[in-house]
Amino acid sequence: MLTFIARRxxxxxxxxxxxxxxxxxxxxxxxxxxxxxxRALPPAIERNIRAKYGLDRPWHVQYGRMLSNTLRGxxxxxxxxAGEPVNTILAKAVPVSALLGGLAYLLALVVGxxxxxxAALRQNSSLDYASMAAALVGISVPNFVLGPTLVLVxxxxxxxxxxxxxxxxxxxxxxxxxxxxxxYMAYIARLTRAGMLExxxxxxxxxxRAKGLDERTVLIRHAMPGGLLPVLxxxxxxxxxxxxxxxVVERIFAVPGLGNYFINANLNRDEPxxxxxxxxxxxxVLTLNLLVDVAYALVDPRVRY
Amino acid sequence: xxxxxxxxxxxxxxxxxxxxxxxxxGSTHDRYFGKVxxxxxxTLRYITGSEPExxxxxxxxxxxxxxxxxxxxxxxTDYDPKTAEAVPGLAERWEIGEGNxxxxxHLRSSARWSDGRPIxxxxxxxxxxxxxxxxxxxxxxxxxxxxxxAQAYNEGSAFARDPRSGEFVTPPADPSQRVVxxxxxQARAQLTPEVEAQLxxxxxxxxxxxxxxVEALDDHTVRIRxxxxxxxxxxLLAHQFFRLVPRHAIxxxxxxxxxxxxxxSSGPFTLADWKPYDRIVVVRNPMYWGTASVRLESxxxxxxxxxxxxxxxxxxxxxxxxxxxxxxxxxxxxxSGLADYMNRPEIFTEYYQFNVDRAPMNDRRVRRAFNLAxxxxxxxxxxxxxxxxxxxxxxxxxxxxxxxxxxxxxxxxARALLVDAGYRDAQGAYDPSRFPIADVELTYNTSxxxxxxxxxxxxxxxxxxxxxxxxxxxxFRTFLNVRTKRExxxxxxxxxxxxxxxxxxxxxxxxxxxxxxxxxxxxxxYVRMLRxxxxxxxxxxxxxxxxxxxxxxxxxQPVIPLYTASTSWLKKPYVMGxxxxxxxxxxxxxxxxxxxxxxxx
Numbered sequence: 001m002l003t004f005i006a007r008r009x010x011x012x013x014x015x016x017x018x019x020x021x022x023x024x025x026x027x028x029x030x031x032x033x034x035x036x037x038x039r040a041l042p043p044a045i046e047r048n049i050r051a052k053y054g055l056d057r058p059w060h061v062q063y064g065r066m067l068s069n070t071l072r073g074x075x076x077x078x079x080x081x082a083g084e085p086v087n088t089i090l091a092k093a094v095p096v097s098a099l100l101g102g103l104a105y106l107l108a109l110v111v112g113x114x115x116x117x118x119a120a121l122r123q124n125s126s127l128d129y130a131s132m133a134a135a136l137v138g139i140s141v142p143n144f145v146l147g148p149t150l151v152l153v154x155x156x157x158x159x160x161x162x163x164x165x166x167x168x169x170x171x172x173x174x175x176x177x178x179x180x181x182x183x184y185m186a187y188i189a190r191l192t193r194a195g196m197l198e199x200x201x202x203x204x205x206x207x208x209r210a211k212g213l214d215e216r217t218v219l220i221r222h223a224m225p226g227g228l229l230p231v232l233x234x235x236x237x238x239x240x241x242x243x244x245x246x247x248v249v250e251r252i253f254a255v256p257g258l259g260n261y262f263i264n265a266n267l268n269r270d271e272p273x274x275x276x277x278x279x280x281x282x283x284x285v286l287t288l289n290l291l292v293d294v295a296y297a298l299v300d301p302r303v304r305y
Numbered sequence: 306x307x308x309x310x311x312x313x314x315x316x317x318x319x320x321x322x323x324x325x326x327x328x329x330x331g332s333t334h335d336r337y338f339g340k341v342x343x344x345x346x347x348t349l350r351y352i353t354g355s356e357p358e359x360x361x362x363x364x365x366x367x368x369x370x371x372x373x374x375x376x377x378x379x380x381x382t383d384y385d386p387k388t389a390e391a392v393p394g395l396a397e398r399w400e401i402g403e404g405n406x407x408x409x410x411h412l413r414s415s416a417r418w419s420d421g422r423p424i425x426x427x428x429x430x431x432x433x434x435x436x437x438x439x440x441x442x443x444x445x446x447x448x449x450x451x452x453x454x455a456q457a458y459n460e461g462s463a464f465a466r467d468p469r470s471g472e473f474v475t476p477p478a479d480p481s482q483r484v485v486x487x488x489x490x491q492a493r494a495q496l497t498p499e500v501e502a503q504l505x506x507x508x509x510x511x512x513x514x515x516x517x518x519v520e521a522l523d524d525h526t527v528r529i530r531x532x533x534x535x536x537x538x539x540x541l542l543a544h545q546f547f548r549l550v551p552r553h554a555i556x557x558x559x560x561x562x563x564x565x566x567x568x569x570s571s572g573p574f575t576l577a578d579w580k581p582y583d584r585i586v587v588v589r590n591p592m593y594w595g596t597a598s599v600r601l602e603s604x605x606x607x608x609x610x611x612x613x614x615x616x617x618x619x620x621x622x623x624x625x626x627x628x629x630x631x632x633x634x635x636x637x638x639x640x641s642g643l644a645d646y647m648n649r650p651e652i653f654t655e656y657y658q659f660n661v662d663r664a665p666m667n668d669r670r671v672r673r674a675f676n677l678a679x680x681x682x683x684x685x686x687x688x689x690x691x692x693x694x695x696x697x698x699x700x701x702x703x704x705x706x707x708x709x710x711x712x713x714x715x716x717x718x719a720r721a722l723l724v725d726a727g728y729r730d731a732q733g734a735y736d737p738s739r740f741p742i743a744d745v746e747l748t749y750n751t752s753x754x755x756x757x758x759x760x761x762x763x764x765x766x767x768x769x770x771x772x773x774x775x776x777x778x779x780x781f782r783t784f785l786n787v788r789t790k791r792e793x794x795x796x797x798x799x800x801x802x803x804x805x806x807x808x809x810x811x812x813x814x815x816x817x818x819x820x821x822x823x824x825x826x827x828x829x830x831y832v833r834m835l836r837x838x839x840x841x842x843x844x845x846x847x848x849x850x851x852x853x854x855x856x857x858x859x860x861x862q863p864v865i866p867l868y869t870a871s872t873s874w875l876k877k878p879y880v881m882g883x884x885x886x887x888x889x890x891x892x893x894x895x896x897x898x899x900x901x902x903x904x905x906x
Contacts, residue, residue: 032782035444040789040820044460048442082359083560155621163617166583254609256582
């Protein structure tokens with residue numbers, strides 16, 4: 001197990017380097033520069049800018065600098081936000097996205113697992129149909145429709161909740177968390193239902209019942225760990241994406257998270273910031289996938305590394 | 306001012322969001338848009354647009370930044386809250402002399418930095434020199450290029466000096482000036498043989514910051530010398546590039562001097578908090594020379610780009626005023642009649658430009674025909690917040706400027722011009738099939754509103770000239786590249802926001818061959834006309850000369866002027882002292898919250 005974890009962690013390094021290299025290449029391919037604007041700059045000013053940020057150096061020097069920065073975990077300073085270190089930006093934006101995403105996923109897990117389990121236990125009942133219909137709606141309605149609709153009702157018609165803005169852990173979180181969690185809630189409910197249905201029909205559950213265990217123990221001790229495996233594997237990438245920012249919800253609710261930075265960094269061709277965010281996201285995805293694999297081994301006795 | 310709004314259409318859903326939200330606007334029938342409850346005390350909550358690049362006024366060059374800088378920094382001059390024309394700022398008065406090339410500014414003796422140190426003439430000299438330092442790489446440095454040797458210093462150029470006599474080489478035509486030798490090898494290769502001969506045997510001395518034409522005559526007097534007549538200089542000095550920055554804080558903290566706790570301000574407010582992508586909070590600066598008349602205790606600037614979010618916050622009463630262009634067209638009908646809607650023409654021209662080097666647009670008759678065939682009044686009605694233009698300088702901005710008229714909508718004349726240009730059949734009638742339409746396309750940067758205008762224009766030319774011009778859209782930065790290098794065929798979209806309150810900020814676009822003039826049209830006669838106008842000491846006569854130059858430009862038709870935009874924003878009725886001005890930069894010291902509803906507007 002430990003060897004497995006160590007091997008996977010080691011493999012993270014080349015993978016992140018490949019990802020940032022590809023990203024770096026794509027930024028080069030995109031036309032325009034961080035300083036390009038509607039106004040054409042006098043050539044001398046452009047020269048001054050290129051010299052200041054080392055853009056006048058040969059490409060391999062710039063590439064080498066980017067790689068060594070990434071390896072040291074210091075991505076340099078943003079080009080757009082003059083002089084602001086990328087690490088400072090990440091340190092400010094990541095907790096915001098993580099709080100929003102974490103709460104959203106927590107809510108999705110609680111509601112999704114409960115609804116999915118109940119639906120599986122009462123298969124083909126009206127409860128099952130209702131929750132699965134709700135889940136279908138949750139999956140089908142994109143968050144850029146759900147968000148404004150919630151705002152319309154709760155912020156602009158009844159004036160109960162603020163329509164946007166960030167105030168840390170406050171009631172400003174309610175609408176963005178609901179918006180963000182809806183689709184995950186729906187997926188988790190469906191995955192739980194499918195997983196539980198399969199497990200509830202399996203032999204070891206029949207054995208457990210035959211041994212005379214009460215239904216509660218059967219469900220929680222025996223059925224759930226197996227039934228929730230699909231949710232577990234779904235959770236790795238889902239949590240990684242949630243924690244690293246969600247562009248649409250962050251823009252609609254003016255949340256100062258990583259998603260806002262990421263979209264603007266791309267539009268602004270802000271190379272160090274793009275590289276920083278991409279590296280951070282890839283590390284998050286790889287780490288969470290590793291955690292999920294480890295958790296698999298803990299939950300499912302058939303899995304061995 | 307660079308257009309800083311990057312309209313991000315998240316997954317192309319803008320239209321959907323607008324429609325959804327528009328449903329709510331119809332349901333309120335009040336005089337105002339949404340809640341009208343003033344915040345407690347004297348606190349203004351304002352949405353300024355995109356996240357500021359920097360709080361260093363010589364680094365950030367966009368409008369969202371300029372509005373924040375207007376609170377933190379003051380220049381020798383400032384904007385008038387209603388007209389945006391230059392009014393005294395840190396300088397209480399000034400004199401103009403030597404044929405509009407010498408300017409003496411007298412600073413207020415009561416001016417102080419927010420840490421209590423006196424603001425002196427030396428601080429202004431430092432500010433200009435710092436802004437021009439090549440290592441700072443300020444994108445706004447060109448704003449100061451009219452100042453003597455400012456461009457030479459910023460470009461890293463050199464003077465030539467005789468090693469024996471120590472005399473500087475001067476151009477034969479004007480011995481009071483020095484010859485500037487560019488540092489760039491390409492530019493140096495273009496020097497005339499006469500200048501090359503002059504340079505033989507001379508040593509090159511780099512242009513130093515002290516050579517720039519800004520000097521402190523004493524602690525409270527600054528003299529600025531310009532290379533050519535620049536009668537609009539006082540207006541220029543209100544620009545963020547010239548707003549005073551604190552030498553002592555910059556030298557102590559380097560690049561990171563703009564952090565809360567370090568930033569020392571020269572304006573009516575000082576920095577209290579800065580949370581990126583969220584808010585910037587400024588509070589009243591008790592050291593400001595005019596602090597007694599500043600009524601706001603604090604201003605919170607929110608960095609929000611999404612229009613729907615802005616309007617939601619405004620409607621829910623979470624913010625008190627919005628930046629310009631914050632009312633989308635879809636909402637216009639339900640909002641424009643309300644008492645809190647603010648609107649007026651903006652210092653901005655939307656136009657299409659021709660690539661005059663390539664056929665068929667190298668023919669002036671064709672260019673004129675394409676201009677004549679567009680019904681700009683209909684376009685303005687379609688745009689709703691726009692006013693049609695026939696000239697290039699936007700109307701309604703400069704009260705005393707005698708705006709010359711360009712060609713109006715006239716299909717018959719347009720067709721006659723095309724017949725004249727040879728696009729006719731055997732009978733001599735206009736024949737669109739002879740027009741090389743394959744060599745023309747209309748290139749624009751991707752945005753919903755640009756697309757609507759290009760489609761409108763396409764329909765006009767199809768109806769009136771029988772020509773279907775293909776449309777081609779590109780991502781913004783790609784587009785800029787194509788336009789600047791003149792790689793577009795036929796026609797490209799363009800827009801220009803004036804840098805300062807003078808018609809010259811528009812007319813100057815075509816006084817160089819390159820740069821922002823992406824048309825290829827360049828006439829020495831036009832440049833001479835502009836120069837003559839600026840040397841004129843009488844403002845009224847100068848405006849007339851500028852108008853003559855504009856008429857010359859319109860006659861050559863390198864561009865199709867389309868419309869001037871409107872500022873179009875919202876302000877709660879209890880926000881007083883804040884006006885719709887042509888630049889939408891508000892001198893915050895005049896703004897206050899009125900708690901008595903009887904006094905609201």
